[in-house]
Amino acid sequence: MRYLWGLIIFCTGLVNAAETSMTNQTITIQPSNIPDWFIMDGRLEPIDQGTVSAQTSGRISAITVDVNDVVPAGQLLIEITNTSQSAGQDQAKAAVKAAEARYTDAERQRLRLVELVKKGSISKREYDAAATEAEAAASVLKQAKAELVQASENLGYTRIVAPYAGVVSARHVSLGETVSPGQPLLSGYAFENMRVVASLPARYVSQLKEDTPLQLTFPDGQELTLKQHQLFQFADPASHSFTLRANLPKQNTPVWRNGIWVKLAMPLATKPKLLIPESAVLRQNELSAVYLVTKNGYVLQQVRLGRNYDGQVEILSGLQSGETVAKDAYAVIATQGGHYAP
Numbered sequence: 072m073r074y075l076w077g078l079i080i081f082c083t084g085l086v087n088a089a090e091t092s093m094t095n096q097t098i099t100i101q102p103s104n105i106p107d108w109f110i111m112d113g114r115l116e117p118i119d120q121g122t123v124s125a126q127t128s129g130r131i132s133a134i135t136v137d138v139n140d141v142v143p144a145g146q147l148l149i150e151i152t153n154t155s156q157s158a159g160q161d162q163a164k165a166a167v168k169a170a171e172a173r174y175t176d177a178e179r180q181r182l183r184l185v186e187l188v189k190k191g192s193i194s195k196r197e198y199d200a201a202a203t204e205a206e207a208a209a210s211v212l213k214q215a216k217a218e219l220v221q222a223s224e225n226l227g228y229t230r231i232v233a234p235y236a237g238v239v240s241a242r243h244v245s246l247g248e249t250v251s252p253g254q255p256l257l258s259g260y261a262f263e264n265m266r267v268v269a270s271l272p273a274r275y276v277s278q279l280k281e282d283t284p285l286q287l288t289f290p291d292g293q294e295l296t297l298k299q300h301q302l303f304q305f306a307d308p309a310s311h312s313f314t315l316r317a318n319l320p321k322q323n324t325p326v327w328r329n330g331i332w333v334k335l336a337m338p339l340a341t342k343p344k345l346l347i348p349e350s351a352v353l354r355q356n357e358l359s360a361v362y363l364v365t366k367n368g369y370v371l372q373q374v375r376l377g378r379n380y381d382g383q384v385e386i387l388s389g390l391q392s393g394e395t396v397a398k399d400a401y402a403v404i405a406t407q408g409g410h411y412a413p
Contacts, residue, residue, distance in 0.1 A: 096399060096402065097364050097395050097396065097397055097398060098347065098348070098351065098395065098396060098397075098398050099393065099394070099395045100345050100346075100347060100386070100390055100391070100392055100393065100394050100395070100396065101392060101393070102343035102344065102345060102392055103343065103344055103345075103346050104341050104342075104343055104344075105341070105344060105346075105380060106338060106339075106341060107339040107340070107341065107342065107344075108286070108336040108337065108338055108339060109275055109336065109337045110335070110336045110337075111269040111270065111271065111315070111334070111335045111336070111337070112269065112332060112333075112334065112335075113267040113268060113269035113287070113332070113333045113334065113335040114267070114268055114269075114330065114331070114332055114333070115266070115267055115268075115319075115327055115328065115329060115330065115331050115333060116265070116266060116267075116268055116330070117237075117260035117261055117262065117264065117265055117266075117329055118261065118264040118265065118266055118318070119235060119237075119264060120237075120240075120258075120259065120260035120261065121258070121259070121260075122241075122243075122255045122256075123148065123149075123231055123234070123255075123256050123257045123258075123259075124252075124253055124254060124255050124256060125151070125228070125231075125250040125251065125252055125253065125254045125256055126228040126252055127156060127225050127228040127229060127252060128155075128249075128250065128252065129151035129152045129153065129155075129229060129249070129250065130151065130152045130247060130249050131149060131150075131151060131244055131245070131246055131247060131248050131249075131250060132150050132152050132246075133147075133149065133150035133246070134148070134149050134150075134242070134244075134245075134246055135147050135148060135149070135150075136148050136239050136242075136257070137239065137242060138239055138241060138242055139238065139239065139240075140238070140239045141236075141237075141238050141262070141324075141325060142233045142236065142237060142238075142239065142259075143233065143236050144233055144234070144235050144236045145232050145233060146232060146233045147230060147231070147232055148231045148232060148233055148256075148257055149230075149231040149244070150229060150230055150231070151230075151231070151250065152229070153226055153229040156222070156225045156229055157226060159222040159225060159226070160225075160226050162222070163215070163218045163219035163221075164219060166215040166218060166219070167212070167215040167216055167219050169215070170208070170211045170212035170214075170215040170216075171212055173208045173211065173212070174205070174209055174211070174212045176208075177204045177205040177207075177208040177209075178205045178208070178209075180201050180204070180205070181198075181201045181202050181204070181205040184197065184198045184201045185198070231256060231257070233259075235261045235263075236261060236262070236263060237259045237260050237261040237262055237263075238260060238262055238325055238329070239257055239258070239259045240258050240260060240329075241257065241258035242256075242257055242258075243255040243256055243257065243258070244256050244257075260329055262324075262325035262327075263322060263323070264318065264319075264321060265319045265322070265327050265329070266317060266319060267287055267297070267316070267317050267319065267333060267335055268314065268316050269314075269315045269335045270307070270310060270312040270313070270315070271302065271312060271313045271314075271315045271337070272311075272312050272313075273306060273311060273312065273313065275337065275339075276302070276313055278337070278340065279300075279302060279315075279337060282298075283300070283337065283338065284296050284297065284298050284338070285297045285298075285300055285317055285335055286335070286336040286337075286338075287317070287319075287333055287334070287335055288333060288334040288335075289327070289331075289333055290331065290332070290333070295319065295320070297317040297318070297319070299317065299318060300315060300316065300317040301315070301316045301317070302314075302316075303315075317335070344377075344380075344385050344386075345385065345386040345390060345391075345392060346380060346383040346384065346385055346386070347383060347384060347386060347390075347396060348382065348383055348398055349382055349383065349384055350398060350399045350400065350401070351396050351397060351398055351400055352374070352376065352384060352400060353371075358373065359373070359374055359375070359376050360372060360373045360400075361374055361389075361390070361396045361397070361400060362397035362400050362403050363390070363394060363395070363396055364394075364395040364396060364397065369397060369403055372389055372390065372396075373389055374386050374387075374388065374389030374390055375387040375388040375389055
């Protein structure tokens, strides 16, 4: 056997089992059925986010928030000068009053002629003219009221309020700047409803079911179990993986922050694994080995390692079920008076 180990004293041959007397310090390898996970890198993002734009022209007269501010729903964000909009509303109100007066007079005249036409005092033609005038006055009144609604709406556009409770993520204008309809003002997102987004390789798609629980782990170690998720029906053309999204529970304050990276774990089918304690493994750079127990003593056996499971490590190759290894590889060296030097 050739290993790039450096120098390991007393490890080049067999160690006499009778001399070591460590029969109580060995472990016989047996397959273990333990849960397995596929771990993905995920990123938190808000479900609702967007940019507030100007819907009228004017000059920015007030900005009450800045980037990173947490705002409740309905809070005033930006105010635009409203001189022309207020004048337009006043003009529309005056037009409504004039139209109401005209309609009232025309309708009164029509009702007065109803009785007269029944008595034959006036001709039907005169009544029809009065009815037409009343109908025209009603149309003018309806149009005036619609223009008042539009003018009031334009006046309301001068006060930009938060559409939902959220965090301001960008500011696109400054105080005193003149804006026009469609110009972006502020960007933000709702912190109450967040979700994690990850990429699932195609080979694992068949193992993900509708009721498969996902385990979310934050950078600070906090864990959440997400029972609902959504898998896209199409693959990304560049990575050939599928987008996986899962909603987080609703939060009243921005605890889970937008854009942070997290770990999203998906349970896989349970398969038997060969596990040994971490203490049984000798490591040198990328090479690993264990002390295999034979009828003549210990012999160094190279192995390939897999994942760690709560103090135990998976053996991918180098050992078979039923073989026995030393629980503490470094104790074997110490018992023989040797030492390990990389």
